[in-house]
Amino acid sequence: MSTGEIPGPRQLSVKAVSSGYDRADVLKQVSIEVVPGAVTCILGANGAGKSTLIRTVLGLNRVRTGEVRFGETVLNDMPTHKIVALGIGVIPEGNRVLPRMSVVENLQVGGLLQSDTRKVAARMEEMFAIFPRLKERRSQLAGTLSGGERSMLSIARGLMTEPELVVIDEPSLGLSPLFVSEVFNIVRRLKESGMTILLVEQNVRQTLDVADHGYVLLQGRVVASGTTAALREDTELHRAYFGVH
Numbered sequence: 001m002s003t004g005e006i007p008g009p010r011q012l013s014v015k016a017v018s019s020g021y022d023r024a025d026v027l028k029q030v031s032i033e034v035v036p037g038a039v040t041c042i043l044g045a046n047g048a049g050k051s052t053l054i055r056t057v058l059g060l061n062r063v064r065t066g067e068v069r070f071g072e073t074v075l076n077d078m079p080t081h082k083i084v085a086l087g088i089g090v091i092p093e094g095n096r097v098l099p100r101m102s103v104v105e106n107l108q109v110g111g112l113l114q115s116d117t118r119k120v121a122a123r124m125e126e127m128f129a130i131f132p133r134l135k136e137r138r139s140q141l142a143g144t145l146s147g148g149e150r151s152m153l154s155i156a157r158g159l160m161t162e163p164e165l166v167v168i169d170e171p172s173l174g175l176s177p178l179f180v181s182e183v184f185n186i187v188r189r190l191k192e193s194g195m196t197i198l199l200v201e202q203n204v205r206q207t208l209d210v211a212d213h214g215y216v217l218l219q220g221r222v223v224a225s226g227t228t229a230a231l232r233e234d235t236e237l238h239r240a241y242f243g244v245h
């Protein structure tokens with residue numbers, strides 16, 4: 001084997017993972033793979049275990065059995081800040097921003113892990129290139145932004161750490177239809193830029209339009225998986241949402 005090879009993009013793998021709260025397991029033997037450079041989605045109705053899966057990947061819930069890996073690195077029992085430092089970014093659900101801080105200050109908070117302030121400033125300019133609307137509103141308090149602008153800011157803030165893989169948790173939650181389309185357009189642009197995305201959503205149609213592969217969770221188990229084209233035809237997807245065969 002040669003040494004000094006440039007490492008390729010890393011794959012996030014969840015292998016036969018069980019985890020939960022108190023004594024009960026919520027996730028039961030869940031296995032997923034997040035292919036580098038593609039959008040992988042996790043679909044499932046309320047209470048299916050989507051948040052628990054994200055929490056487990058990010059080290060907020062303990063892996064009880066099984067293994068979570070990012071490339072060669074095992075993430076089981078690793079604290080969240082170390083997982084983030086490995087190159088896994090998070091965009092939390094609900095377009096969370098710091099309302100009393102300006103757009104620029106919100107982005108600076110997103111870049112806190114980076115001690116080189118010139119790099120933070122350069123990354124911020126990259127974010128402004130992707131989201132020109134945020135640049136126009138750079139001094140505005142985040143709490144006074146529109147819903148769509150707020151979701152752009154929460155996404156941009158999550159990208160300030162220059163993650164290799166980003167977990168996007170229900171970005172359309174609580175947004176009106178126009179803003180929902182805007183958010184999915186942003187996801188599409190991030191995908192075109194080559195980013196690896198794990199997208200967790202309830203909005204089936206738009207998610208299947210943007211994602212490449214996906215998994216359907218039902219009561220903490222993966223009941224269907226495959227390309228989005230295959231999932232569209234899968235009766236398990238319909239059963240998971242509507243309880244019909």
Ligand SMILES: Nc1ncnc2c1ncn2[C@@H]1O[C@H](COP(=O)(O)OP(=O)(O)OP(=O)(O)O)[C@@H](O)[C@H]1O
Pocket residue numbers: 021022026044045046047048049050051052053202
């Ligand atoms: N902190 C907790 N303590 C105990 N049980 C919890 C906790 N958080 C979630 N659960 C339970 O775990 C199960 C899965 O919840 P989870 O939040 O992962 O689902 P979800 O698919 O993200 O749902 P939603 O789309 O409504 O956010 C549910 O039965 C829920 O009640």
